[in-house]
Amino acid sequence: MQSSATLNSLNLIDSAKEVFDIEANSVLKLKERLGDSFVKAVDIIYASKGKVVVTGMGKSGLIGRKIASTLCSTGTPAVFLHPAESTHGDSGIISRNDVVIAISNSGETSELLNLLPLILRFGVPLIGVTGGLNSTLAQKSDVVLDISVEKEACPLNKAPTASTTATLAMGDAIAVCLLKKRGFSYEDFLLYHPSGSLGKGILYRVDELMVKGDKLPLISQDVSFEDAIVFISEKRLGTALLIDKNSKLQGVLTDGDIRRAVIKHPDVSRLMVKDVMTKNPKTICADELCAKALAIMEKYSITSLAVVDENNVPIGLLHIHDLLRAGVA
Numbered sequence: 001m002q003s004s005a006t007l008n009s010l011n012l013i014d015s016a017k018e019v020f021d022i023e024a025n026s027v028l029k030l031k032e033r034l035g036d037s038f039v040k041a042v043d044i045i046y047a048s049k050g051k052v053v054v055t056g057m058g059k060s061g062l063i064g065r066k067i068a069s070t071l072c073s074t075g076t077p078a079v080f081l082h083p084a085e086s087t088h089g090d091s092g093i094i095s096r097n098d099v100v101i102a103i104s105n106s107g108e109t110s111e112l113l114n115l116l117p118l119i120l121r122f123g124v125p126l127i128g129v130t131g132g133l134n135s136t137l138a139q140k141s142d143v144v145l146d147i148s149v150e151k152e153a154c155p156l157n158k159a160p161t162a163s164t165t166a167t168l169a170m171g172d173a174i175a176v177c178l179l180k181k182r183g184f185s186y187e188d189f190l191l192y193h194p195s196g197s198l199g200k201g202i203l204y205r206v207d208e209l210m211v212k213g214d215k216l217p218l219i220s221q222d223v224s225f226e227d228a229i230v231f232i233s234e235k236r237l238g239t240a241l242l243i244d245k246n247s248k249l250q251g252v253l254t255d256g257d258i259r260r261a262v263i264k265h266p267d268v269s270r271l272m273v274k275d276v277m278t279k280n281p282k283t284i285c286a287d288e289l290c291a292k293a294l295a296i297m298e299k300y301s302i303t304s305l306a307v308v309d310e311n312n313v314p315i316g317l318l319h320i321h322d323l324l325r326a327g328v329a
Helices: 004-033 036-047 058-073 116-122 136-140 162-182 186-191 225-235 255-264 290-300 320-325
Strands: 052-056 078-081 099-104 126-130 143-146 218-220 239-243 249-254 304-308 314-319
Touching (some): 036 126, 036 143, 036 162, 052 058, 058 078, 058 099, 099 116, 116 126, 116 136, 126 136, 126 162, 225 255, 239 314, 249 255, 249 304, 290 304, 290 320, 314 320
Parallel strands (some): 052 078
Antiparallel strands (some): 239 249, 304 314
């Protein structure tokens, strides 16, 4: 017979799984309701010359803060306005070029409704995010996004749980669609995240940290394997960039290539470097961000990148040690 403690643990796990199921299903059902209203909401925000003002009370307000933050970090200027504070002067943050996203599951939140006359007087587009499709908020909105749920994950069906998860997912969908519509790039994302791991390397481009000039380990692909080993040892970079007679990059020879060649060929005296080099190596352009170079290195488990020009002529070498010294990695 199982102990009461074990039964309690099992009940907890079952309860948690039920919460996941209810909230996941609530998000999935949003897909079935996507249509013209969602497209119109995204288009309104995209065409706006101002910012997005997100407002909501209680748990909806907390979700609204996150939506505003996500919009900002993906290229859409946004702020959060607390509905209760809005009637005490904070509503001055709304300008005539803005768009308002008002969040209320019921659509009848009194503090939020008190803000509507100002929004309507300014003629600011209003996007209502609500589960109350016949509510006051829905009736006053230019566009209504339906975030209704069959039930909350709370067993009392009272605490906002599934509804706030659905609202958050809707906000993320808006932000991501705007990101794609604006052509928001990897470099743009880093620009908005200069601190922390997301923004490492934002101040550095490849040409600022790469080895170049006389230090660049360039050697012909037609030399012997033994000569290439001597060359790599002299340059002390652990890599040689192998070029053809037109100075175009043909391959690289690394310490790993050397070890593999020695294991495979007991007699290396007649071996040519082009027979054992890594062909078609990963490369990067000099004007790319170092953060992108680091991502390539991590993806392919390599420690250096050849830097080439538009003609595939090597002009630099970027090593993981260069990134470490600069604090990029």
